[in-house]
Amino acid sequence: MSSSIELRGIEVDAILRGISLRIGAGESVAFVGRSGAGKTTSLRLINGLVKPSRGEVLIDDIPLARTDLVALRRRSGYIIQGSGLFPHRTVYDNVATVPRLLGWDEPRIKDAAGEVMSRIGMPLEKFGARYPRSLSGGEQQRVGIARAMVANPSMLLCDEPFGALDPIVRRELQETFRELRSDATIVFVTHDLAEAMRVAQRVVLFDDGRIVSDTPSADFPKQQLPLVRQFVAAASLPS
Amino acid sequence: MTASLFRDILRVTGEHMLIVAIAVGVAIVLGIPLGIYCTRNPRAGRVALRVIDAIQTIPSLALFGFLIPVPFIGGIGMRTAIVALILYSLLPIVRNTFVGIRGVDPVVRDAGVALGLTSRQLLFDVELPLAMPSIVAGIRIATVIGIGVATIAAAVGGGGLGTFIFRGVAMVDTRLILAGALPAAALALIADVVLSAVERKLMNDER
Numbered sequence: 001m002s003s004s005i006e007l008r009g010i011e012v013d014a015i016l017r018g019i020s021l022r023i024g025a026g027e028s029v030a031f032v033g034r035s036g037a038g039k040t041t042s043l044r045l046i047n048g049l050v051k052p053s054r055g056e057v058l059i060d061d062i063p064l065a066r067t068d069l070v071a072l073r074r075r076s077g078y079i080i081q082g083s084g085l086f087p088h089r090t091v092y093d094n095v096a097t098v099p100r101l102l103g104w105d106e107p108r109i110k111d112a113a114g115e116v117m118s119r120i121g122m123p124l125e126k127f128g129a130r131y132p133r134s135l136s137g138g139e140q141q142r143v144g145i146a147r148a149m150v151a152n153p154s155m156l157l158c159d160e161p162f163g164a165l166d167p168i169v170r171r172e173l174q175e176t177f178r179e180l181r182s183d184a185t186i187v188f189v190t191h192d193l194a195e196a197m198r199v200a201q202r203v204v205l206f207d208d209g210r211i212v213s214d215t216p217s218a219d220f221p222k223q224q225l226p227l228v229r230q231f232v233a234a235a236s237l238p239s
Numbered sequence: 240m241t242a243s244l245f246r247d248i249l250r251v252t253g254e255h256m257l258i259v260a261i262a263v264g265v266a267i268v269l270g271i272p273l274g275i276y277c278t279r280n281p282r283a284g285r286v287a288l289r290v291i292d293a294i295q296t297i298p299s300l301a302l303f304g305f306l307i308p309v310p311f312i313g314g315i316g317m318r319t320a321i322v323a324l325i326l327y328s329l330l331p332i333v334r335n336t337f338v339g340i341r342g343v344d345p346v347v348r349d350a351g352v353a354l355g356l357t358s359r360q361l362l363f364d365v366e367l368p369l370a371m372p373s374i375v376a377g378i379r380i381a382t383v384i385g386i387g388v389a390t391i392a393a394a395v396g397g398g399g400l401g402t403f404i405f406r407g408v409a410m411v412d413t414r415l416i417l418a419g420a421l422p423a424a425a426l427a428l429i430a431d432v433v434l435s436a437v438e439r440k441l442m443n444d445e446r
Contacts, residue, residue, distance in 0.1 A: 047353055074355030084350025088368050101355050147354070157353070 002026040002185045003076075003154040005046055009055035015041045017209040019055070028186035030196030030217070032231065033206030039189045042206070043157055046187060047073050059155075074101050077148030077184065079161040083140040085132040091117075091143050092128035098151045116146045120176055138169035145177065155185040162195065174198050193220070193235035205231070244418065248403070252422045255399035258317060258392060259385045259426075262324030266381055270329050271374065274336025275362065288334065295330045299388045302326065303395045320389065320397025327388055328381035335377025339370025372441045379434035386427040390419065 005023040010016055016038045023029050031039035044050040045057050048069040057064040059072060085094050092113060099109040110124075117124040120142040132140050141161060148156060161177075162170045177199055190196050196203050196217070203220040205213040207227055215223065221232045277284025297305070302323050306313040312322045343366050351365045367374075393401030403419030406412075 049349070049353060070355050070357055072355075073353055076353075078350065078353035080346060080350055080353070082346045084344075084346040086347060086351070086365060087344075097356075098354055101360075144350075 001152075001154045002183050003060050004058075005155065005185060005187065006058040006061070007042065007045060007055070008058065010042075010045060010052045010057070011054040012038075012041055012045070012050060012209075013053050015209055016052075019209075019211055021204065021211060021214070023185060023187065025060075025185055026183055027202060028181075028188065028200040029202045029204055030188045030190060030200035031204050031206060032190060032193055032196045035191065037206035038209045039206045040159055043159055043187055043189050046155070046157055047076050047078065074098055075151070075154050077151075077153035077156040079141075079144050079148045079156070079158040081160040081163040083132070083137075083144035085140055085143055085147070087132050089131075090128065091122075091130050091132065091135070092124065094132065094143060095147045095150050097147060102151060104151075112150050113146070116150045119180060120146050122146070136169075137165055138173060141165060141173060142176065145173075145180070149180065149182060149184075152182065153184050155187070156182065158186070158188040160189055160191070163190070170195070193231045196220075248418055248422060251398065251400055251402055251419075252426070254317075255386070255389055255401075255423065256426065258320055258324065258389050258397065258399050259382060262321050262389075263328050263378065263382050263385055265321075265325045266328035266332050267378060269325070270332030270377075271336050273329070274333040274374075275340065275367075277333065277337045278340045278366075284337065288337065291326075291330045291333055294326050299323070299327070299391050300394060303391060303397075307395060315396040317392075317397050319395050320392030320399070323392070324385050324389060328385050331377040331380040331384070332374070333377075335373045335380075336370065339373030339377075340366045342373065343369045372438050375434060375438045375441060379431060379438065382430045382434060383427050386423060386430060390423050 002025040004025045005021075007019050007021045010019040019038070019042060021042075031042060033039045041050055045052060046059070048057075048064055048067075059067060064072075085091075086097070089097075095113045095117065096109050099112060104112070113128075114124045117127065122139060122142055127135075127139075127143075132143065135143065144161070162173050165173065174195055186200065188196065188199050190199075193203075197220065201217055203213075203215060203217050204211055205220075205225075205228065213220070213223055213225060213228060220228065273287060277287055294302075303319060306319045306323055307315065313319050347365065347369070348361065351361045356364065389397075389399050390401035390404055392399050393405045400419040400423045403415050407415030407417075407419065
């Protein structure tokens with residue numbers, strides 16, 4: 001199950017100035033742009049963390065205003081820079097967060113957690129009882145991914161998830177993320193174009209609260225827009 | 240030391256502990272929710288914190304004095320002492336609850352909301368556990384201060400170890416003063432050590 005996402009004529013005070021965008025069920029889209037361009041705000045609109053001052057957000061064609069936000073969030077995965085793991089909970093308890101909120105029984109949670117942990121390369125038997133602080137930054141972020149994906153979310157919202165990691169670990173996690181490729185709709189915020197093109201089929205470029213380009217990933221570098229040229233130059237993509 | 244003086248010291252020490260325990264207990268029951276409220280309503284919270292800050296600046300002897308004519312809660316006796324101590328104990332508990340919750344990493348709070356915790360679950364499963372070392376530190380400070388301030392309660396007939404101290408001062412009898420002061424100091428030290436240990440334990444549990 002995957003969800004469609006639609007932003008319709010969205011304005012958010014001084015941040016977004018008229019955003020309209022449709023993301024089909026199962027699509028993977030990267031939001032790129034400079035800091036402050038509005039990409040994170042656009043992401044946070046999708047699960048209701050930010051309310052638009054004008055326009056509306058629709059998930060599966062239902063306006064967010066008429067949706068139970070808590071229920072919606074429980075079926076969306078959320079991966080954030082710095083992982084946001086609960087420091088007072090073990091790795092297992094962190095991963096079990098959403099299944100517990102959904103009222104799954106413990107054997108089912110254990111199965112799902114065991115499976116997702118092995119897929120991210122951190123077996124539950126070895127890491128389940130550890131606390132986040134005893135893990136490296138890359139490991140914490142892997143657990144963050146596992147926590148977001150354990151309950152098969154219908155969409156996966158990622159806010160600069162690999163931003164704080166060194167380039168090698170960052171590359172590894174991009175690979176892990178690609179291999180995990182669930183059937184969820186993916187929205188991935190990053191300022192790194194190479195990363196955007198690696199993890200998403202479609203790239204949406206934000207600038208100053210507007211969308212300035214929206215293309216399939218492979219076509220993105222072919223555009224002549226000055227801002228696109230800057231991003232391409234900064235990313236030093238393989239030619 | 241005569242056996243009867245020793246018995247008196249024990250009895251008065253017990254009284255002293257009771258006064259502080261009741262006052263700090265009530266302050267916890269009132270102060271933690273008030274601290275939580277302050278985090279949820281920043282504007283009202285600032286006013287509330289300002290008011291209990293101001294209470295703290297009233298000299299303790301004066302506060303006991305002010306309470307004597309107040310109906311229901313005032314008068315001469317242990318009740319007045321307890322009310323004054325509650326007022327003093329509120330500040331560290333409210334403030335540390337507030338600071339502890341505000342100190343929770345915004346990324347962690349954000350993740351909690353985005354994963355679908357209700358605001359109640361966020362409070363009880365994330366914010367309060369993470370704020371607990373700070374809250375316990377507030378309780379420790381309230382207790383240690385309370386043990387000291389409670390010695391002044393004897394001035395309004397509140398009982399406790401201050402009884403010896405005031406009597407000793409009036410009679411210029413150093414031994415009597417010490418009979419009140421030493422147990423009070425010992426109580427404060429013990430409370431500090433025990434509650435510090437609880438605090439450290441909570442910090443370690445958090446890794």
